[in-house]
Structure formats: C-alpha cells, structure tokens
Amino acid sequence: MMLHEFVVYLKANPGYDRIMKQIREKYQSLGHLGGTIRLDKITSDERDVLRSLFKKNYLQKSAAFSVEKFIRAFEETKYQGADFEEVLTCYFGEKLSWKKDLRSQYADERSCFFQEIIEAFNESPAALWLAAVLKNKNNAYAILNLKYNENPEDLKRLLIQVGQGLNQCVVEPEKIRLALFASQITKDPHAFDMNRDSGRLLLYALASYYQLDYPKNAQAQMELLYRAGLIYDEVSNYTIGRGIRAFVGDKIHLGWAGFAEAGEPLHISLWNISKIDRVSCFKKRIFVFENPTVFSEIAGILEDRPGSLICSTGNVKVATLLLLDKIVQGGGEIYYSGDFDPEGLLIADKLKKRYGSKLILWHFTPEAYQKIQSKKMISAARLKKLDSIESPELKKLAEVIKKSGYSGYQEMLVDQYRNDIEIL
Template sequence: MPHEFAAYLKANPGYHRIMKQIGEKYESLGHLGGTIRLDKMTDAEREVLRSLFKKNYLQKSASFAVEKFISAFAATRYEGVDFEEMLASYFGEKLSWKKDVKSQYDDEKSRCFGEIIEVFKESPGALWLTDLLKNRNNAYPILSMKYNEDPEHLRRLLTQVCIGLNQCVAKPQKVRLALFASQMTRDPHAFDMNREGGRLLLYALSAYYRLNYPKNAEAQMELLYKAGLIYDEVSNYTIGRGLQAFAGDKIHSGWVGFAELGEPLHLSLWNIGMIDRVACVKNRVFVFENPTVFSEIAGLMEDRPCSLICSVGNVKVATLLLLDKIVQSGGMIYYGGDFDPEGLIIADKLKKRYGEKLVLWHFTPEDYERIKSKKKISESRLKKMDGLLSPELKKLAKVIRSSGFSAYQELLVDVYLNDIEKLN
C-alpha cells in the first residue's frame, strides 16, 4: 500500500512541489512536521488543495501544516499507511536525517511510549502498545503522526484508550458507549467514532480480538458490541416475524403478541440485547435481503406459522446478533438475496459466519438464469466478487461475470413460498 500511495501522488502534478517540501522538512527536522508554502500556485495544485481541505484556493499562495496534509487522507483508502515508508517509495530511497536530530528524536519518542507502557505494565493496553511499536502495525502510523504534532496530547489520549481497553475487555458487560466514556474520561464523547479516542479504541480492540480494523460503521458497531459497548442501539434494527424470545427461562410477552398475530416486529439492538435466546417455528428462519420480498411472503402466509427475518439490505449488527441467538438456540438459517455483487458479498459474509447452520437458499446458476434481468453490471462492480470464499457463490459469480447482468429475488417469491410451505 505505501508503494500504491506513492504512485498515486506521483501521478498528479499537483502534489509534486508539496512532496518535495515534505521530504526536505523531514530530513531537516527528523520527523514529519513543519509548514508547506506554495507560491504562484498552479491550477493542479489548487485542485489538490481543494480536494484535500474542502475549500477553494483562489489566492496566488497558500500554506498549511504537514500534519494537516497527512490527516486529510484519513478518510481515504490510504488511511493508516505508514507515511515514512511512502516517502521512501516516492523518492526511491530512504530519506536520511541529521544523526544528532534522529538520535534525540528516537530517544524522546521511545521514552514517551515506554513510560505509558510501564504505567499499564502487562495489561491488554500495554501489550497492544508494545506489539504495535515492535511491528509498526495497527495504529502505529497514526500514533507516530500524533506524537509529532503534540507528544503530551498523545500521552493523555493513549492513557484514556488504555484505561478504556483494559476495563471493557476485563468486564464485557453491556454499557452504552457514551456512559462508558464518561466513566473512563469524564467526557461522554471521548470514544465517539469521529474522534481520535474512538478510532484508537477500535484499533486497540481489533488487536485484542485479533481482527482487522473495521472499515465501515456496521463493522465498528459489531466490534464495540463484542467488547460490551453499545453504540446507536435504537436506529440499528432488523425486522422479524414469527419469533419467540426468552429472557432466561421466561418468555418475552411483547414478542409473543406479534408472533401470535403473525405481524412483523421492528427489533432494535436494544430489544435484542435484552433477551437470551430466540425460538423459531420448526427451528427454521427464512431470511430475506429485500423488504418487498419479506412483506410479500409474510402477507401470503397470513396466519400460518413461519419465522421470517428481513435484513434490510446490508446486514446490520442487530440482524447478526438476532441470528447469533437463533443459531445458539439450535435454529437453521435459510438466506435468500439478490444476484449481484453486493448481494453475493452479503451472502458470503453470512456463510462465513454461520457455516453449516446457514443454507444459501436458491443461490444457484439455474435460479439466476430463470430470473436474469437486463440490467448490466459494471466491470468495477463485477470485480468486487473476486474475494468470495464460498464455493457455491464462486460458482454463481462465474456465471454472473460471464453474463454481465444482475437478477433480483422479487421474481423468486413463488419459489420461496413453495419451499416454506413444504418445510413448515
């Protein structure tokens, strides 16, 4: 990735003078810092700055901090890339510092991190910092940049994150993230996902659980929930029908009423967090990606018993936790979705999570050919299927690539309905 990042910057003339000055600053200061100044800016440079900093640059000159330039890539695919390694790739050689500057810088940086590690000794927080400093992975590029900006601010930030990490993995009891942050730091927003503390806590948790850093909101919420931290528990929801829930050995009366009436029930992360297990009709639940298909099946089944779930497109944490509880209670999942790259990726994620407890329901080349649409799939979207793991879905993806058209599960309603009636 550092080489790809360097190639991207080299390809745009608007970055050339910026990178030259960053290299010079790096060699003179011994770290990534200082201020860049562009006089007599070119149109290409103006466009680069507008794209990075989200404002127009109509003047002849502009100046900005190196840290600000690096931070501008935080929300891009290059987030987390080691900027020093990228510089070496960009210039074709490792940049050299003045020896006395480098020695002093290394000593001070090692002392700063060493003092924090000593405070937390053999705790998860200390082990996280020790590992990332040794291997220069995980949040290392961010910590290195933050150290250059303000070592004392970084010290306070890492202290908060280590305290938070140690507490939530030691006692993973369900607690709202804002309340947890208040208890740990006296600031309810300290671990918000758009704050430095929140991002670093996610890096620390991903290292603790040996997972990749979560790149999207759903994956972030799932990781937090794994550590007992609840974020956005009301708007994160799924839809169920014909499900019975139990808190301990006691049946949940609210779920009972909807199940008896055969009506859909919106289930938030809050609702699902209050129950221990979920029972399905005949120990089977039929899951649909598409709300229209779910509603049609639910309506056609009328007052006949069957358990249904609608994941409402991309699978939310609420859906995953509900399915977890169903599987833990001995249930089988039948999952049906669309025949396009996004639909297959969702199905693949679920198959990876639930294995033999999940049936890829009508994800066959024959089903695809029966309902194939005339909607063309772009090459960029088709490429998304390269990472599929399920043999069944790989086989289907090959057919979809060859055809180039998507297919949608609305046309399988009669097939789904026939299966449900047979199985129930």
C-alpha cells in the same frame, strides 16, 4: 506490498511532487514528521490533489496545511496505516537523515514518553497494546507518531482515556451505550465517537485485543464495539424479525414472545439484542429476505401460522448479523434470499463466508435467475464487482449474470419461497 503501491501512486501524480519534497525538508529540519506545508502558485494538478484529500475546492493561488493533516487524509483509503517515514524513504530512494544529536535526543524523549504511559497501566490490556504497537510498528503506530510529533501532551491525554476505556470494557464486559461509557471515562459523551482521535484509537486497541484487522467501515466498527459491550447507534441499527422467541437465562422474554404468537413483525435494535441470551426459531429455521416487500408479502401469506423470518433490508446491519449469530449458536439454519445483481450476490457471499454450511443460499441458482431475469441492464462497472465473489455456489451464478448483463429481482420468486416454507 502496500508501501510500494502507495509510492507508485504518489509518483504517478505530479500534484504530489512539491508536497513530498516539502515534507522531506521538514523532516530533515525537525527530525520528525511535522510542520506546515505552504504551496504558492498552485498548479492544476496540486489543486486536484488537495480537493481529493481535503474534500474542498482550492480556488486561491496558495494553500497551507499541516503535515499531520496531509498524512491523516489517507486514513480512509487502502493506504491507511502505512509508515510515512518509510514512504518518504522509498519515494526519494534514499534514507532520510538529520542531525545525530537531535535524532538521539528525540529518540530518548520519545522512548521515555511512551514507557511512562506503559508503566502507568501496569501490564493491563492497555499496557500490552501500547507496548506491542511500539515494538511491531503496526496497528495505530502511524497515528501515535503523528500525534506525538504534533503535541505530546495531547497524545498523553488521549492514550490515558483510551487505555482506561480499553481496560474497563474488556476486563469488566457489560453492555452499555457508547455515549454513557465515554461520559464515565472522559466526562464527554462524544469522546469515543468514530470521527474523534480517541474513538479511532479505541478501535485500534480493541482490534489488537481481539486480534482483528482495523474495521474499515461503519458496520464493522459497530460490530467490534458491540463485542466489547459498547452499543453505538442503536436507533438506526435494527433488524426486523417475525416468529422469533428470545430468552434471558431460562426465562422466555415476554415482549418477543407476544409478537411471535401474534405473527407480527418486530423491530429489533442492538439494545434489544444485548438484553437477551439466546433465541429460538420455528423448526430451527430462519428465512432471511433482503427485500422488505418480499418479507412483508410472505409474512402476510403466513398470517397466524408459525414461521420465522428476518428482513435484512439491503446491506446487512450489525443487528441482523448478531441476531443470526444467536440463531446459529442455538443450532439454527439460515435460508438466505436476495436480488440477482452484483450487490445482492456480494451480500450473499459475505454471509456465506461468515456462516458456512449453516447458511443455505436459497434459490440463488442460474435456473432461478433465468426464470425471473428482468430487462434492467447492469452497468459494466457494477458487473465488475462480481469478480470478487468467492463462494463456489455463487461463482456459477455470477458468470451467468455477467454473460447476460441483466438484473433479476426476488419479488418474482414469492410463490417458490412460500411453497418452500410450507414444505420445510
């Protein structure tokens, strides 16, 4: 389905026509996807395509770029992972061909290249990952093809680094900062950064190991790395908690306990979470606020009285998710509140899918919305986002908001939140 959609997209834009024809010529000449595309007398359609793909203006009359660069430009799109050889075949409606002897030689050399690496890893997770990718032609298959065609030795170096990294972090799980881990494996602290080939390949390998889809955004990438014991971007990835106690084994963590006893908010980083085993909340309930102002107001109202709170500050960070995971694992219940707008409902929907019955959509009702409806209109483009809501509880609210067209903000519900916390 994705292949057909990709081809339809390419054919619909005339700016791709000359590029695709040249890629076909290079393929038939070289026997693989590679080489350099040269466009003279660039048309306005081609200029728009290049600007969109490579994020820079093409004001000159000609341009040159590698086939690898062109294909990789689609990595961050919904067409990521498509086999471009199949794309070419479907685009031109014919099976691509090149000299039989050359094809046979290429296939033999390629097979030997990958088999040598697989055998070197001796049935470890790295060997199993690479063998599965080549057999099923999924996961990182498109990237491996491109890198092999461009520079086999460079790919070999990358695969050895990634294989060693995969084996170490899944066979000997231990929480470690990604930069330090990369230094130990490659002597380069940035080797596994997400914008590096080795970083992307490591994510593919981890996704395969844990039987997950490739993480398409930064938060999902950090969560996958954390699962393998790798801490990435711990400074900016934090959550804010109040009234939460943590334990290492059976011993209470004195730092967390001090803030809980004082009733003061605590900034909790990924690293802090990696150092504890479990957490506990007052009456096994955590009240989560999307809005920092509401969180601070409720924390102030409670003063020195018990009550467990979290501030998710908009889009939920990995640190918040991992802390909520520990709360649920300990038998806790989540009361989640947020703004009544498309973005707020999408966050609530995501959390409801993750935690199911353990998460209560707190005052996310049409009745509450109608009481606090603002005069701030929501654009048609933003309202369209509500179509992707899946939770039955939120679908009703989404329809009411679409019909109204106005936002509602949780600051207006502070009194209800306070009453609930005191009663519960």
